[in-house]
Amino acid sequence: MSKELTFEYNEKEYTLRYTRRSARQLEDSGFNLAELSNKPNIMLPLLFRGAFRANHNHLKSEIIDEIYKKIDKDNLYDKLLAMYTETVEALTENVEDDEKNMITWGANF
Amino acid sequence: MGSELLSDDPQGQKSYSDIFDECFPYYLSIGMTCEEYWEGDSALPIFYRKAQKLRDDVENQKAWLQGMYFYEALCDVSPILHAFAKKGVNPYPYPGKPYGGKENEEIEENQQKRIENERLRTQIFMDNWVNSFKNKKQGGE
Numbered sequence: 594m595s596k597e598l599t600f601e602y603n604e605k606e607y608t609l610r611y612t613r614r615s616a617r618q619l620e621d622s623g624f625n626l627a628e629l630s631n632k633p634n635i636m637l638p639l640l641f642r643g644a645f646r647a648n649h650n651h652l653k654s655e656i657i658d659e660i661y662k663k664i665d666k667d668n669l670y671d672k673l674l675a676m677y678t679e680t681v682e683a684l685t686e687n688v689e690d691d692e693k694n695m696i697t698w699g700a701n702f
Numbered sequence: 703m704g705s706e707l708l709s710d711d712p713q714g715q716k717s718y719s720d721i722f723d724e725c726f727p728y729y730l731s732i733g734m735t736c737e738e739y740w741e742g743d744s745a746l747p748i749f750y751r752k753a754q755k756l757r758d759d760v761e762n763q764k765a766w767l768q769g770m771y772f773y774e775a776l777c778d779v780s781p782i783l784h785a786f787a788k789k790g791v792n793p794y795p796y797p798g799k800p801y802g803g804k805e806n807e808e809i810e811e812n813q814q815k816r817i818e819n820e821r822l823r824t825q826i827f828m829d830n831w832v833n834s835f836k837n838k839k840q841g842g843e
Contacts (some may be wrong), residue, residue, distance in 0.1 A: 594743050594747070594784045595744035597746075611744060612740060612744065613740050613741075614741055616718050616719075616722070620718055620719050621719075626713075644775070679719050679745065680722075683724045683744050683746070683748050684721065684722070684747050
């Protein structure tokens with residue numbers, strides 16, 4: 594149901610997801626969504642690390658760092674952000690009403 | 703129920719933690735457990751809200767039905783409610799069965815059968831009557 598990210602590393606399955614508790618802990622560790630564009634080198638690794646807390650809380654920092662160096666980062670941050678923002682969106686958004694009122698747009702490029 | 707849960711923040715700088723804390727009491731009130739809210743599936747609140755809406759709709763339906771019964775009772779008693787009601791006037795009887803019950807469906811079904819039988823009987827009578835005229839005419843010729 595909720596958004597998850599899975600991968601394998603050293604023959605072990607990892608499932609990254611955010612709970613509201615782990616999202617709160619992420620904020621407590623210094624992550625700030627508003628500063629993401631200004632300080633990406635600080636915020637993005639924090640965002641990645643925070644996604645381990647829900648299911649892999651006892652994983653060593655060194656292993657997370659290893660994974661972070663080697664993982665394919667194409668679209669990774671978009672997915673992590675979507676997982677993170679879902680913790681708030683699920684609380685406050687009325688998905689059906691939003692879909693009805695959504696403005697569609699087009700582009701010529 | 704969605705963004706109405708949040709208070710207006712003049713600075714627009716509400717953190718996710720603040721939002722979680724603001725919404726927590728509402729979800730507790732509609733049956734979500736503490737563990738489900740903080741540790742559970744992120745998308746779970748969507749389904750809790752939908753379930754709550756369904757419960758609200760059922761409660762509304764019940765309240766409407768109760769109002770109908772009150773209205774029916776007042777209407778049935780209305781002939782004797784005013785000061786100058788005629789002697790011998792009685793209230794209308796209150797319905798013997800609830801609205802929309804299975805018994806009501808059976809009564810309606812029986813009524814439909816009775817109407818159909820009456821229609822067929824009338825049809826046969828008319829056919830016989832027309833035929834009797836035809837026979838008389840042919841006999842006269």
